[in-house]
Amino acid sequence: MHAPFSLLDAENTLASPVPLPSGRAAQMLALTILWHPERERIGEQFIAPRAPNSGADIAVNRFAPLFGALAGERAPLDHRRIARDSLRLRRHRDDGVSLLLPQSRMRVELNGAMLAAPETRCTPEQVDAGLVIGLGGVVLLCVHWMDRLPQPSAIASVRGVSSAAIRVRELIRQVAATELPVLLLGEAGSGKELAAQAIHQASARCRSPMVAVNMASAGESRAESDLFGAGTGAFAQAGDGVVFLDKVGFAPPVVQAMLRRVLQTGEYRPSGARLKEAARARLIGASDHDLHDGSFNQALLRRLEALVVHLPPLRARRCDIGVLALHCMQAWSARTGSAPELPVAFMSQLCNYDWPGNVRQLGSVVQRAMSAAQAGQALDFDALAPGAASRPARTRPAKLGPQAVLDALEANGWLIRNAALALGVSRPTMYKLMEAHPAIRQVGQIAPAEIDAALATHGGDAGRCAAALKTPSEALRRYLRARKVL
Numbered sequence: 441m442h443a444p445f446s447l448l449d450a451e452n453t454l455a456s457p458v459p460l461p462s463g464r465a466a467q468m469l470a471l472t473i474l475w476h477p478e479r480e481r482i483g484e485q486f487i488a489p490r491a492p493n494s495g496a497d498i499a500v501n502r503f504a505p506l507f508g509a510l511a512g513e514r515a516p517l518d519h520r521r522i523a524r525d526s527l528r529l530r531r532h533r534d535d536g537v538s539l540l541l542p543q544s545r546m547r548v549e550l551n552g553a554m555l556a557a558p559e560t561r562c563t564p565e566q567v568d569a570g571l572v573i574g575l576g577g578v579v580l581l582c583v584h585w586m587d588r589l590p591q592p593s594a595i596a597s598v599r600g601v602s603s604a605a606i607r608v609r610e611l612i613r614q615v616a617a618t619e620l621p622v623l624l625l626g627e628a629g630s631g632k633e634l635a636a637q638a639i640h641q642a643s644a645r646c647r648s649p650m651v652a653v654n655m656a657s658a659g660e661s662r663a664e665s666d667l668f669g670a671g672t673g674a675f676a677q678a679g680d681g682v683v684f685l686d687k688v689g690f691a692p693p694v695v696q697a698m699l700r701r702v703l704q705t706g707e708y709r710p711s712g713a714r715l716k717e718a719a720r721a722r723l724i725g726a727s728d729h730d731l732h733d734g735s736f737n738q739a740l741l742r743r744l745e746a747l748v749v750h751l752p753p754l755r756a757r758r759c760d761i762g763v764l765a766l767h768c769m770q771a772w773s774a775r776t777g778s779a780p781e782l783p784v785a786f787m788s789q790l791c792n793y794d795w796p797g798n799v800r801q802l803g804s805v806v807q808r809a810m811s812a813a814q815a816g817q818a819l820d821f822d823a824l825a826p827g828a829a830s831r832p833a834r835t836r837p838a839k840l841g842p843q844a845v846l847d848a849l850e851a852n853g854w855l856i857r858n859a860a861l862a863l864g865v866s867r868p869t870m871y872k873l874m875e876a877h878p879a880i881r882q883v884g885q886i887a888p889a890e891i892d893a894a895l896a897t898h899g900g901d902a903g904r905c906a907a908a909l910k911t912p913s914e915a916l917r918r919y920l921r922a923r924k925v926l
């Protein structure tokens with residue numbers, strides 16, 4: 441067994457799906473252009489020097505500050521609808537930020553709502569979530585933290601200007617230079633498969649194929665033949681390339697044991713063959729849930745998580761929404777040959793939404809919006825992003841009492857993902873709410889005899905058992921499958 445490989449940057453190399461925040465004091469306050477009438481300016485940034493108590497406000501007006509991209513020139517917002525006098529941003533000792541309105545009548549919005557008070561103080565937590573500021577009805581800015589300066593990267597397919605995106609690209613580069621297995625963790629649609637492709641492309645294996653196998657859609661025999669089929673399985677097809685195990689947490693236990701042996705011995709026996717063959721491909725696994733709950737083969741996990749890269753959810757890097765939306769718009773225009781305009785009010789809704797389906801969901805909403813705009817239809821965000829209407833744009837978890845958490849789980853068959861969607865919180869937040877809940881238990885905390893008794897009472901129905909035991913149903917099912925009870 442090898443010890444976990446240590447990378448330079450520990451923050452995103454977690455075996456937990458929750459990224460660790462580093463101290464705000466070490467962070468620089470940054471402004472990123474989310475939307476601008478000149479599209480090429482989207483993603484440009486102004487990063488204030490790291491001097492939290494210097495007392496100097498950041499003045500934002502038509503002529504200052506200067507925004508720029510990595511290699512490009514720096515320029516002010518420079519639009520006639522942006523006032524000459526300044527909206528001022530003041531960083532406080534507690535790392536909250538105040539917005540001080542200009543004297544002029546320029547419309548200023550904060551997170552989609554118009555500001556009227558001369559000063560609005562935002563808490564440090566609000567700044568952590570990214571403030572979306574609308575100026576003059578033409579420009580959208582994101583106020584957020586940066587813990588590093590932008591740097592050039594060869595990993596161009598993974599877009600984003602946030603610290604998190606810079607970190608992920610750097611980790612991909614480091615991971616690509618090694619031969620160890622990799623585990624990619626992140627919510628659905630956060631870019632795990634894209635990261636796997638980028639690792640493959642940046643590695644010495646890029647001339648051999650990457651073969652992806654979705655472990656959630658295959659039963660035991662199908663998964664086995666998809667991976668180990670003689671001549672046709674992923675290992676045979678990938679050769680010296682990469683086998684990408686998507687949704688690896690759903691691999692049937694027998695297949696998990698086989699994968700563990702592959703990682704242990706470097707060999708596999710093709711289905712139906714007598715002789716073993718060398719497994720030359722590198723393994724990259726991806727999961728959108730924590731695999732440490734005991735139902736996943738822990739020996740396989742220890743080998744797979746030799747390197748871990750965490751893909752943060754989109755709402756934790758709101759400043760990336762502009763460049764990602766623009767990328768989706770350009771892809772749509774390249775496909776259709778037309779380039780309809782999306783109104784700034786609609787872009788403001790995009791930037792203020794919490795995106796439970798992450799970049800994939802953003803991409804489909806932008807595509808639908810482009811089609812609707814092309815057809816001359818009015819853009820209704822709630823209709824274009826199904827589920828958005830019932831979901832507050834930004835939920836404050838502190839306001840969710842224990843009963844609300846319990847009700848959401850009960851109403852959603854104890855499926856964490858669906859309950860999180862119903863409550864309008866991210867999955868990591870949902871895990872924290874559940875952890876703090878006195879009545880909710882992880883399956884590993886429940887005595888096997890109690891589980892057996894619940895199973896007997898409920899006629900072997902895992903869903904009803906989960907509700908009776910107050911434990912998430914997916915983890916319970918995995919536990920029962922591992923014990924061959926299901």
Ligand SMILES: Nc1ncnc2c1ncn2[C@@H]1O[C@H](COP(=O)(O)OP(=O)(O)OP(=O)(O)O)[C@@H](O)[C@H]1O
Pocket residue numbers: 597598599600626627628629630631632633634635686726728764767799800803
């Ligand atoms: N940083 C990014 N830059 C550009 N496109 C991105 C980025 N992240 C994700 N995408 C795009 O979003 C979509 C979803 O990404 P991907 O399939 O990699 O997510 P995933 O985490 O593997 O999802 P799932 O868990 O559902 O399999 C893809 O079209 C991908 O190209």
